[in-house]
Amino acid sequence: MKINVLAFGIAKDIINGQSVEIELEDGMDVQSLKASLCNKFPEFNKLRSLAIAVNEEYQRDDFKLKEADEVVIIPPVSGG
């Protein structure tokens, strides 16, 4: 399946764009996506943290992804 991953903050700079398409095997989880992102863009390994939101909610590493999901890379937040 192809997951279109949106990026904000420093993640946008790292992928050099607003979004990136990641090819994953069907039924893969958040952990696989993170591994794929870190492999493709090693700069993600240097961040203080890396979270993934699916359909506007934080999801843990074992959450299974579907192609239609809205998937967003959440680098360390710094609001306030």
Place this chain on the structure above:
Amino acid sequence: MKINVLAFGIAKDIINGQSVEIELEDGMDVQSLKASLCNKFPEFNKLRSLAIAVNEEYQRDDFKLKEADEVVIIPPVSGG
């Protein structure tokens, strides 16, 4: 000596006025003044606390009073 004692809040109600003149022996302290006030107006004994300010500063029981001092009865405060 004669001490003119000013009153605020409930102390004003207790002495039934803005001030009261208390006759004390020369060199008496805050404790003597409190005793004299409580004797003359027993309602003061029922308050949660009773403090005396001399020249705009709280003073302890052993502080010696002078006739020219500005002496104020400070019943329990409730600002804010």
Place this chain on the structure above:
Amino acid sequence: MIDIQLKDTELSVQECNDLVVSDGSGGIAIFVGTIRNQTKGKAVQRLEFESYKPMAISEMRKIAEQAKEKWEAEKIVIHHRVGVLQIREIAVIIAVSTPHRKAAFEACQYCIDTLKETVPIWKKEIFEDGEVWVAAHP
């Protein structure tokens, strides 16, 4: 900077905020004390505040100076109202700016807690059937 005021006119949260903001402050904590509509379930009609003015101002200044030193605050403002206040009206505003936010909260809370213990200001609650000097009796 410390700004202490005891006023018989309406207090402004915006004014207090604007007084404490500074280039070097990252956090401002503000406490706003308003008049509640009831005390222990009994409806309050209005409050009357009175003060021993010169000492109230000097005691508020002492509190602000202590807090400013202890928490290294940039600026502290304490504005207190006197006179007759209606429900929802503001009795006191304390605003504190500090480089980091935790100190702002601590300093602000210290100021209001201490103000309620030491500053010679008294309030009387007016009920339908009488009036009470707040906290006067045990």
Place this chain on the structure above:
Amino acid sequence: MIDIQLKDTELSVQECNDLVVSDGSGGIAIFVGTIRNQTKGKAVQRLEFESYKPMAISEMRKIAEQAKEKWEAEKIVIHHRVGVLQIREIAVIIAVSTPHRKAAFEACQYCIDTLKETVPIWKKEIFEDGEVWVAAHP
């Protein structure tokens, strides 16, 4: 009552205060986060905030709901700014009203502490010689 806003226009402390005041509240705690002129001694020229808007709003709402329940708050307002901000401008305002003041301070502090940990908003500091996404790296 909970009011959450993510705006690209100036925030108002007065508005936030007025939104949380109520007949039953005796204390309002407000936190105002402003832009500091320096970070670790280095002069900041301006900040740029961006957000993942729908999730930022839903995460701020979650925080307000948790705080409202835990501290039995009357009303909680969280207004956050995005876009380009200059020194002294307000990035965030959190206002909490409660019947008693201690809860207002605790709830307000919980909201800002948690907001800084979970809400998908990012800020970039612009210096004379470059720019940095705040807190991105260890």
